[in-house]
Amino acid sequence: MQLGEKLAARKARLGVIGLGYVGLPLSVEMAEAGFTVVGIDSDPRKVEEIRARRSYIPDVKSEALGECVAAGRLDATTDRSVLATLDAVSICVPTPLSKTKDPDVTYILDAVAAIRKHLKPGQLVVLESTTYPGTTDELIRTELEGTGLKVGRDFYLAFSPERIDPGNRTHGTRNTPKVVGGITPRCTELAVQLYSQFIDRVVPVSSARAAEMVKLLENTFRSVNIALVNELAQMCDVLGVDAYEVIDAAATKPFGFLAFYPGPGLGGHCIPIDPHYLAWKLKAHDFTARFIGLAAEVNQQMPNLVVEKVVAGLNHQGRPVKGSRILALGVAYKKDVSDVRESPALTVIRLLESKGAKVSYHDPYVPELITESGSMASTPLTEENLRLTDCVVILTDHSSFDVPAIVSLSRLVIDSRNATRGLEGRFGERILKIGAPAPFAGAVALAESA
Numbered sequence: 001m002q003l004g005e006k007l008a009a010r011k012a013r014l015g016v017i018g019l020g021y022v023g024l025p026l027s028v029e030m031a032e033a034g035f036t037v038v039g040i041d042s043d044p045r046k047v048e049e050i051r052a053r054r055s056y057i058p059d060v061k062s063e064a065l066g067e068c069v070a071a072g073r074l075d076a077t078t079d080r081s082v083l084a085t086l087d088a089v090s091i092c093v094p095t096p097l098s099k100t101k102d103p104d105v106t107y108i109l110d111a112v113a114a115i116r117k118h119l120k121p122g123q124l125v126v127l128e129s130t131t132y133p134g135t136t137d138e139l140i141r142t143e144l145e146g147t148g149l150k151v152g153r154d155f156y157l158a159f160s161p162e163r164i165d166p167g168n169r170t171h172g173t174r175n176t177p178k179v180v181g182g183i184t185p186r187c188t189e190l191a192v193q194l195y196s197q198f199i200d201r202v203v204p205v206s207s208a209r210a211a212e213m214v215k216l217l218e219n220t221f222r223s224v225n226i227a228l229v230n231e232l233a234q235m236c237d238v239l240g241v242d243a244y245e246v247i248d249a250a251a252t253k254p255f256g257f258l259a260f261y262p263g264p265g266l267g268g269h270c271i272p273i274d275p276h277y278l279a280w281k282l283k284a285h286d287f288t289a290r291f292i293g294l295a296a297e298v299n300q301q302m303p304n305l306v307v308e309k310v311v312a313g314l315n316h317q318g319r320p321v322k323g324s325r326i327l328a329l330g331v332a333y334k335k336d337v338s339d340v341r342e343s344p345a346l347t348v349i350r351l352l353e354s355k356g357a358k359v360s361y362h363d364p365y366v367p368e369l370i371t372e373s374g375s376m377a378s379t380p381l382t383e384e385n386l387r388l389t390d391c392v393v394i395l396t397d398h399s400s401f402d403v404p405a406i407v408s409l410s411r412l413v414i415d416s417r418n419a420t421r422g423l424e425g426r427f428g429e430r431i432l433k434i435g436a437p438a439p440f441a442g443a444v445a446l447a448e449s450a
């Protein structure tokens, strides 16, 4: 049976390399569509969890995962030799940045080396990890063609960016349209056929390079627009205008405007990282991606701005930062998720600690936090703890937080997420919000560069 027929009949054996935030939901979706799926991860703990039918990704329910495992449609392993038995493989490994903000494609290279070892005629390989334009063609194709097999004839290769939005309750793997670009038209065709089996809408583009660029446009678009509203928040601070009121009113325009909101800075494994992949690639062509650089600069200032607000708020109450007890409320990079990768909360905590503050944190999704100064455990959010705290800094607006109760028990609240909306009148000088009129002179913060 040819690959196309096997896919249509859902008889193809599928593989996913990297079972994290992207790979695990993808594997479950494939298995639920009736495919036999093998997940390959270098972390044996993840493999054990899957085999024990326990999900470690909040968006994947253990019951759904368990049903797939029990039905024999999903298995996990660290053993890459299983690749030889697969008809199609999706690569979902991390793509971080090095310290110098250069792409770190070592995880991709490692996965591709394993695929190369077991590559067989008729196999389809799809890269889903976010990366710079040209990775699929320049790195992966070259490597896999090193076997003597030819792309588009003997094996098939495509790029399909993952768009998952952790914590999003309306859009998951199945109902988020998926862009696919192959190295050859046949590669695109087969990759479209694969994803069409379990994703509602698949959008083919002309090449893998175009598909890589689509993802980078999407994430650069977010980074630039977040930077714009972060700067707007600073402007509004200076001018005594409420940035949130301005954004919400602008969002009533039925065309030509999309609302973004200020915050303590960028976080997660995508927005703070991916635009740098594009900028790095363009550097080799003597092209400076100016918007990317400027957006990063503005967004990186935000933790400093938060800390300046803390300083201003404590100062107004006659307290120095040094020795003050500060509670960071929420450390995940966004609401209702447990992911702390690149979270601006880590920078805010570091900056406050460097000023001598005694920092603790509370996050219902993050029981333990590794910081530069060691590891911390989440402090219970009790009345007593709030009363003993000099300043609460809201860094993540988790839905479970009872913000009115928290503010009523706190001496000072610095709000970087507009979580205290509507409470300003009631609590007056107790709340200092980024991007809102200052309740007292001296509360305006002008971020210094980090």
Ligand SMILES: NC(=O)c1ccc[n+]([C@@H]2O[C@H](COP(=O)([O-])OP(=O)(O)OC[C@H]3O[C@@H](n4cnc5c(N)ncnc54)[C@H](O)[C@@H]3O)[C@@H](O)[C@H]2O)c1
Pocket (backbone or CB within 6 Å): 017, 018, 019, 020, 021, 022, 023, 040, 041, 042, 043, 046, 092, 093, 094, 095, 107, 110, 111, 128, 129, 130, 131, 162, 163, 164, 165, 166, 269, 270
């Ligand atoms: N997390 C998101 O919201 C999101 C959204 C869209 C795109 N992406 C992109 O998807 C990719 C994966 O991100 P993620 O958040 O799922 O990462 P993750 O860290 O949650 O998961 C990656 C997994 O890959 C495993 N792994 C690493 N190297 C491996 C190897 N050589 N062989 C087998 N397993 C290996 C790790 O153990 C881990 O379980 C990244 O490129 C990211 O930019 C992520």
